[in-house]
Amino acid sequence: MAEAKVNAPPKARYRFFLNPHDEYAYTKCPKCGSKTKIRKFPLVIHIEPNQLLLLNKKCRFCSHCELVIARKSEIETFMVEAVEKRAPDLIGNDYLVVGTMDRKDWHESRSGKIDQATTVERLFVFQDVWKFKVIPGGWYREGEHPLERLERGEGPESVFPPKEKG
């Protein structure tokens, strides 16, 4: 039996915002107001209880905040397509976009050259998950941003996928 080795702390990079508002494209960063760019990121999605999905996804990116913004509806459409034949029971389960991979590792994982455990070792979890609340129209006190309010989400480490057996 192989000895269980202690996992190194996951590598982290970027911040993440799962955009639930289809009507907001976030051409400007909701945090700093800079223009965002469209960039593809190899995203790693964890579906409860223990399924990893990889998705090379066009996202909005603020290079100043290193904030990746992905549309929730697009991620969920992809997830349904990815699991409906292989594991339809997973549809509707809790999920989390845990982080990104280097493109090379992403290709190797997609093509089956590396297994799920190695994929987990190579992924970069998000440094932080941000949520932005859209404040409904109205008038506001001085200093209160009229469009968005930032809430810090829970860090990604608490939902880091459990190690695969075998």
Ligand SMILES: [Zn+2]
């Ligand atoms: Zn920004």
